[in-house]
Amino acid sequence: MREKLALLIELQKMELAAARISARKKELPVRMNELEEGFKALCAAVDGEKEKLEGLRKRRREKDAQLQSGQDSLKKTRERLFDVKTNKEYQSMLKEIETFEAKNSQIEDEVISLLEELDRFESAVKAREGELAAQRGQYEDQKAKLTEELNSLSGELEACLRKGGEVRNSIPAEILRKYDQIKNAGRGVAVVSVWKEVCDGCHMSIPPQLYNELQKSKALLTCPNCSRIIYWENRNG
Ligand SMILES: [Zn+2]
Known part of the structure; x- marks a missing residue:
């Protein structure tokens, strides 16, 4: 009976191990999925910030162009001052120049605050990209580990089931x-x-x-x- 008991104990050991491995095999894809989702969300967040940064850069280009055209208009109006014949015309032109100057100065202020915002945003995005790069390394490592574990589990499970089956065959049916x-x-x-x-x-x-x-x-x-x-x-x- 001692021998048969030893076989039963061995069988139980194999079956418990197989159950443990099966549970882990089911759990691993869930973990893998969580890992992937987490990393994807981080990528999406960084992409969103990069898009915002691109938007700011575009607005800056627009403001630059606006300022350029304002300065051109101002220059042309100033040049036309020399061709003015009447005082009335001269006064009206000075008013026009004043308006252009005020408008340009307003755009300049906008460009300055836009540049400050860009500066802040650029360093923030840079930091986030660094963070993402570090996370990517960790993510790849963890993913590789999980994949490796999953692959080795299949072999382990097979071995447990095979050994369990062999032990089963040598135990009396009753x-x-x-x-x-x-x-x-x-x-x-x-x-x-x-x-x-x-x-x-x-x-x-x-x-x-x-x-x-x-x-x-x-x-x-x-x-x-x-x-x-x-x-x-x-x-x-
Ligand atoms: Zn008991």
Whole structure:
């Protein structure tokens, strides 16, 4: 019986490992997805800021062109001053020049504040791009690790299932049936150790007589409280 128990324990070990690996295999794609989504969101945020920066640059070019044309108009009007014949015409032209000057000065102020905004924004975007580059490295690393783990899990799972199947084949059907019955009852493990009369599955004491019997290992015994298959584990040795 000791040998058969050892096989059952080995089978349980393989099946528990297979279940653990399967759970991890299901979890990994979820983690991978979270990782990808997080990085995509960061990329989108940085792209949004770059677009805003482009918008500011465009406005600056527009303002520059506006100022240039204002200055051209001012220059032309000043030149025309020399051709003026009447005082009335002269006065009206001076007024026109004043208006151009005021307009140009307003645009200049706008350009200055736009330049300040651009300065701030450019360094902010630069910092964000640096952050993104660092994050990209981390993201690629983590992704590679997850992929590698996922790949190795398939092999590990296959090995556990194969070994489990082999062990199953060398256990008598009657014992297997009992094992599967307890396992499928949904209480986790089916085979548990007992030490100093305490069942490791339910943590209750088993009768001393049963404990004595268990140490001799002549029959397949179960815990009277939780019905799991029990074996004696000598924790002194
Ligand atoms: Zn028990």
